[in-house]
Amino acid sequence: MDHFDRPKLANLLELERLAYVKRHETSRQLFERADHLFARVPMTWMNKWAGGFPLGFSQARGALITDLDGHELIDFALGDTGAMAGHSPAALVEAMQQRLGTHGGVTTMLTNEDAEWVAAEMTRRFGLSKWSFSLSATDANRWLLRLVRLATGRSKILVFSYSYHGSVDETFVVIDREGRSVSRPGNVAPAVDPTTTTRVVEFNDLEALERELAFGDVAAVLTEPAMTNIGIVLPQPGFLEGVRDACDRSGTLLILDETHTFSAGPGGCTQRYHLRPDAITIGKSLGGGVPCGAYGLSEDLAERVLVSVARGADIADVGGVGGTLAGNAMSLAAMRAVLGEVLTDEAFEAMEQLATSFASGVQATIDRYALPWSVNQLGARCEYRFANPAPRSGGESERSSDAQLEDFLHLYCVNRGVLITPFHNMALMCPATTIDHVEHHQSVFDEAVAVLTN
Numbered sequence: 001m002d003h004f005d006r007p008k009l010a011n012l013l014e015l016e017r018l019a020y021v022k023r024h025e026t027s028r029q030l031f032e033r034a035d036h037l038f039a040r041v042p043m044t045w046m047n048k049w050a051g052g053f054p055l056g057f058s059q060a061r062g063a064l065i066t067d068l069d070g071h072e073l074i075d076f077a078l079g080d081t082g083a084m085a086g087h088s089p090a091a092l093v094e095a096m097q098q099r100l101g102t103h104g105g106v107t108t109m110l111t112n113e114d115a116e117w118v119a120a121e122m123t124r125r126f127g128l129s130k131w132s133f134s135l136s137a138t139d140a141n142r143w144l145l146r147l148v149r150l151a152t153g154r155s156k157i158l159v160f161s162y163s164y165h166g167s168v169d170e171t172f173v174v175i176d177r178e179g180r181s182v183s184r185p186g187n188v189a190p191a192v193d194p195t196t197t198t199r200v201v202e203f204n205d206l207e208a209l210e211r212e213l214a215f216g217d218v219a220a221v222l223t224e225p226a227m228t229n230i231g232i233v234l235p236q237p238g239f240l241e242g243v244r245d246a247c248d249r250s251g252t253l254l255i256l257d258e259t260h261t262f263s264a265g266p267g268g269c270t271q272r273y274h275l276r277p278d279a280i281t282i283g284k285s286l287g288g289g290v291p292c293g294a295y296g297l298s299e300d301l302a303e304r305v306l307v308s309v310a311r312g313a314d315i316a317d318v319g320g321v322g323g324t325l326a327g328n329a330m331s332l333a334a335m336r337a338v339l340g341e342v343l344t345d346e347a348f349e350a351m352e353q354l355a356t357s358f359a360s361g362v363q364a365t366i367d368r369y370a371l372p373w374s375v376n377q378l379g380a381r382c383e384y385r386f387a388n389p390a391p392r393s394g395g396e397s398e399r400s401s402d403a404q405l406e407d408f409l410h411l412y413c414v415n416r417g418v419l420i421t422p423f424h425n426m427a428l429m430c431p432a433t434t435i436d437h438v439e440h441h442q443s444v445f446d447e448a449v450a451v452l453t454n
C-alpha cells in the first residue's frame with residue numbers, strides 16, 4: 001500500500017515547482033536563452049534537476065554555492081562527487097596558479113615530478129603498485145577493460161545489475177524483472193548488444209556470481225565495493241571476500257571502481273576493508289574537479305600486460321589505450337594538491353563524523369514519522385532510500401525508486417538553501433562542510449516530511 005496521499009504529494013510538488021521558478025528567475029532566463037546549447041545546457045545530464053531547469057551559479061567556495069539570483073546554497077551534491085574536496089580549496093587554487101601562471105604548461109607529452117609523487121601516494125593509500133592516468137573515471141574503466149582482456153585472453157566482463165561505471169559500453173546490462181540479462185533500459189544505440197560482451201548478476205548474490213564465472217570466459221569482475229549509483233547498496237558481510245575467492249577459483253581478475261567509494265576513507269573501501277583487487281579505477285574527486293582519473297594495477301597484472309605488449313599489443317600509440325591530454329601537468333598538479341593537502345587522512349575523519357550526524361538526523365525523522373525508508377552511510381557519503389530494510393541488490397534498490405517523492409524532497413530542499421544530488425538522494429560531506437550545514441539540512445528535511453505526512 002502506498003504510504004503517501006498521492007494527490008496531496010502531486011499538489012505539494014507543484015507548489016514547490018512554482019516557488020522554484022519564482023525564486024530562480026535569472027537561472028530560468030539563462031536556460032531559456034541558451035539557444036545554441038544542445039538541450040539548453042553545457043552537458044545533457046544537467047537537465048536532471050527537478051525544477052525544469054538547472055540553477056546558474058556565480059560562485060562556489062568550500063561547501064557553498066551562490067546562484068545567479070544571489071541565494072547561498074549548502075552543497076551536499078558536490079558535483080556528484082567531483083567536488084568532494086570542496087569547491088576551489090586554497091591548496092588547489094595555489095597549485096593551479098603555480099602550474100599555469102608561475103611555471104606554465106598545461107599539456108606537453110612530457111613528465112615531471114608530480115607524476116611519481118601522485119602514483120606513490122596512490123600506492124600508499126590503495127596498495128596497488130603501478131598507476132596510470134586518464135582524464136575521467138570512464139576512460140580509466142574503458143582502458144583497463146582492454147588491458148584485462150589482453151592479460152587473460154578472455155572476451156567478457158561481469159558487472160552487477162544497476163551498477164554504473166561511466167559511459168562504458170560493456171557495462172550497460174541489467175537483470176530485468178523476469179530475471180533475464182538485457183541491455184539497460186534507455187541505453188543509447190549500443191554498437192553491439194551488451195549482453196554479448198557482459199555477464200550480469202545481482203550484487204550480494206554469490207551463488208549467481210559463481211555460476212556465471214564457471215563459464216570461464218570472464219576476464220574481470222568490475223564492481224564498486226559498495227554500489228552507489230542506485231542508492232547506496234552495502235555489501236553483506238563476507239560478500240566482498242566471496243567475490244575475491246570466486247575470482248581466484250575461476251582465474252578471473254577483480255577490478256574495484258573506487259570513484260565514489262573513495263568517500264569511505266583516504267584509501268577508499270580497499271584500504272578500509274583490506275580488500276585485494278587486481279586493479280582499481282578512480283576519478284572525479286582526485287583532482288578537486290580538475291579533470292583527472294587513474295587506474296592502478298597489481299605487480300602481477302602489470303607484468304602480464306607487459307608480456308602481451310612484448311608480443312605486439314600497442315599501449316603506446318593507436319592501440320586503444322590512452323588519450324592525448326591524459327596525465328597532463330595540470331591534472332597531476334591538481335591531484336598532488338588534493339591528495340597532499342585537502343583529502344588527507346585527517347580530513348576524512350571529520351567528513352565521516354558529519355556524515356554520521358547527517359544519517360542519524362535522517363534516521364530520527366524516519367523513526368518519528370514511521371516511514372518505510374532507510375538510510376545508508378559510506379564514510380563521508382549518505383543516502384536515504386524509500387525501502388526498509390535497505391535494499392540488498394541493485395534490482396531491489398531500483399524497484400524502490402519514487403521519482404515524484406524524490407522531486408518533491410529535492411525541490412523542497414533547494415528552495416530552502418540545500419542542494420542534494422539530482423541522482424537519487426545522495427549527500428556528501430567535504431572538508432569545508434560544518435555541523436551547522438548538516439543541521440540546516442536536517443531541519444529542512446524534517447519539515448518537508450512533516451508537510452507531506454500531516
Ligand SMILES: Cc1ncc(COP(=O)(O)O)c(C=O)c1O
Nearest residue numbers: 136137138164165166257259260
Ligand atoms: C562508480 C563510478 N565510476 C565511474 C564513473 C564515471 O565517472 P566520469 O563520468 O567522471 O567519467 C562514475 C560516474 O558517476 C561512477 O559513479
